[in-house]
Amino acid sequence: MTSSAIAVSGLRKAYGDKAVLDGIDFEVAAGSVFSLLGPNGAGKTTTVNILTTLLTADAGTVRVAGHDLATATKQVRAAIGVTGQFAAVDDLLSGRENLQLMADLKRVRSGGQVVGGLLERFDLVESADKLASTYSGGMRRKLDLAMTLVGSPQIIFLDEPTTGLDPRSRRTMWSIVRELVAEGTTIFLTTQYLEEADQLADRIAVLDGGRLVAQGTSDELKRQIPGTHVRLRFTDAGELDAATRLLDGALRDDEELTLRVPSDGESKSLRALLDRLDEHTINAQEFSVHTPDLDDVFLALTGRTSEEAIAK
Numbered sequence: 406m407t408s409s410a411i412a413v414s415g416l417r418k419a420y421g422d423k424a425v426l427d428g429i430d431f432e433v434a435a436g437s438v439f440s441l442l443g444p445n446g447a448g449k450t451t452t453v454n455i456l457t458t459l460l461t462a463d464a465g466t467v468r469v470a471g472h473d474l475a476t477a478t479k480q481v482r483a484a485i486g487v488t489g490q491f492a493a494v495d496d497l498l499s500g501r502e503n504l505q506l507m508a509d510l511k512r513v514r515s516g517g518q519v520v521g522g523l524l525e526r527f528d529l530v531e532s533a534d535k536l537a538s539t540y541s542g543g544m545r546r547k548l549d550l551a552m553t554l555v556g557s558p559q560i561i562f563l564d565e566p567t568t569g570l571d572p573r574s575r576r577t578m579w580s581i582v583r584e585l586v587a588e589g590t591t592i593f594l595t596t597q598y599l600e601e602a603d604q605l606a607d608r609i610a611v612l613d614g615g616r617l618v619a620q621g622t623s624d625e626l627k628r629q630i631p632g633t634h635v636r637l638r639f640t641d642a643g644e645l646d647a648a649t650r651l652l653d654g655a656l657r658d659d660e661e662l663t664l665r666v667p668s669d670g671e672s673k674s675l676r677a678l679l680d681r682l683d684e685h686t687i688n689a690q691e692f693s694v695h696t697p698d699l700d701d702v703f704l705a706l707t708g709r710t711s712e713e714a715i716a717k
């Protein structure tokens with residue numbers, strides 16, 4: 406047994422002569438959130454399908470919850486829950502019946518209590534006895550995730566869990582994910598929303614062209630690309646002029662009366678910059694340090710903005 410909830414090495418999958426996964430390696434620590442990002446068609450769902458035993462890999466080794474995927478499919482299935490594109494919700498049943506069916510399938514003891522608890526946790530008590538076909542998109546997602554939690558799986562795969570949800574429902578899902586992680590659950594998340602990965606993931610991997618082109622914490626990924634800068638805002642054009650003359654390589658915005666000064670963001674350079682302004686009695690009304698966001702990282706790594714990647 407390792408302390409990794411998921412360990413993937415040399416994973417390959419091709420459709421015909423098209424290599425979708427061309428040898429990928431990663432590990433997911435138990436009790437953490439790992440997010441896989443990538444443009445449309447990058448192979449995220451293929452990866453999820455392999456890790457959840459729905460699809461067989463061509464090569465590579467995968468351990469999930471300490472079990473070898475190739476030889477211990479049953480044990481892997483018992484340890485995981487999957488929510489996503491192949492939603493398990495049955496429209497002809499009520500929310501409660503959907504949950505009860507899952508509890509029966511998984512032979513959960515005190516199923517009725519578990520179902521009641523999940524309906525409460527997901528704020529579905531009022532609609533519990535209505536048909537799932539009458540649920541809004543957000544309610545269906547919540548029911549789908551609640552069904553995944555029946556039987557308390559150690560590892561949960563969430564394939565684009567908030568696609569199409571309004572911001573409020575998205576935030577509700579985020580807080581549920583955080584609660585699950587606080588309880589020790591491991592989450593493998595694919596998402597189209599970089600902000601979601603930024604908010605939730607302990608580690609992020611970017612998949613492109615069949616390979617993982619970057620892996621790390623959100624901050625590590627942001628530090629890999631240039632673009633950290635200091636933004637100075639002045640009260641009048643005279644001061645902006647003086648500061649522009651003083652600071653080499655700075656970009657000015659006349660409308661906003663701001664100056665963008667490249668910087669590594671470290672305290673020493675920031676102090677030096679402020680000292681220079683002081684020496685020339687230039688006063689900045691506002692001073693802020695900007696680091697690139699995940700969108701900048703995605704663009705630098707895949708050559709596409711996240712919006713272009715989603716638009717296909």
Ligand SMILES: Nc1ncnc2c1ncn2[C@@H]1O[C@H](COP(=O)(O)OP(=O)(O)OP(=O)(O)O)[C@@H](O)[C@H]1O
Pocket residue numbers: 420425443444445446447448449450451452
């Ligand atoms: N059964 C299949 N037969 C042939 N090609 C397939 C099959 N399933 C997927 N592909 C191809 O494999 C590639 C990866 O697909 P996959 O669904 O894993 O991507 P994805 O990153 O999840 O994309 P999306 O964000 O659109 O869901 C795509 O080019 C897709 O067309």
